[in-house]
């Protein structure tokens with residue numbers, strides 16, 4: 001894939017305008033640049049354009065990439081993890097990750113906490129919710145989360161800052177809206193109990209406008225930026 005700097009900038013600006021147009025609180029919204037599509041060389045070119053907040057979805061590739069970004073000039077780049085995380089691969093991301101969006105089970109959360117303690121870090125994380133109950137998606141069902149939610153907030157070294165979800169790709173606009181609204185209600189309910197809950201990660205290239213309308217604070221955008 002060829003990089004077209006001007007196109008990326010135009011697409012980014014368009015999304016930025018959409019944030020102002022559709023979000024109830026545009027100043028709280030961040031665009032996470034999903035960089036899984038790019039090799040190191042292209043990624044460096046994108047950083048040179050001024051972008052500094054990226055999301056990767058494969059733990060091993062995340063590690064391999066970050067090894068190439070050890071230079072001082074990359075020290076302010078923020079790296080989020082958005083993909084399915086296997087317990088034995090937590091070690092690849094634990095020392096550099098800014099936010100893990102994809103904590104999709106209590107067992108995974110416990111394991112991240114353990115690794116965080118071992119590495120003397122406090123990790124910021126989001127609970128991934130399977131809001132549509134699609135079998136192909138991972139994440140915790142809202143009812144299951146609510147049954148014993150206190151335990152998710154009891155970790156010494158993982159701070160849960162909010163929730164993440166992915167809407168089914170084939171869903172209608174109306175369905176997507178109802179899923180995202182449920183997520184917004186979930187976040188607002190828990191924000192009352194835990195005032196450090198601030199984030200709602202939802203919306204990708206094809207559904208970020210619905211996500212913005214429903215209060216997303218992080219939209220995860222890949223293909224829309226360069227296509």
Ligand SMILES: *Cc1c(COP(=O)(O)O)cnc(C)c1O
Pocket residue numbers: 034036057082083166204205206220221222223224
């Ligand atoms: C790839 C990916 C995205 C971005 O997808 P696009 O459709 O390219 O915007 C967002 N979230 C997750 C979890 C992804 O894996």
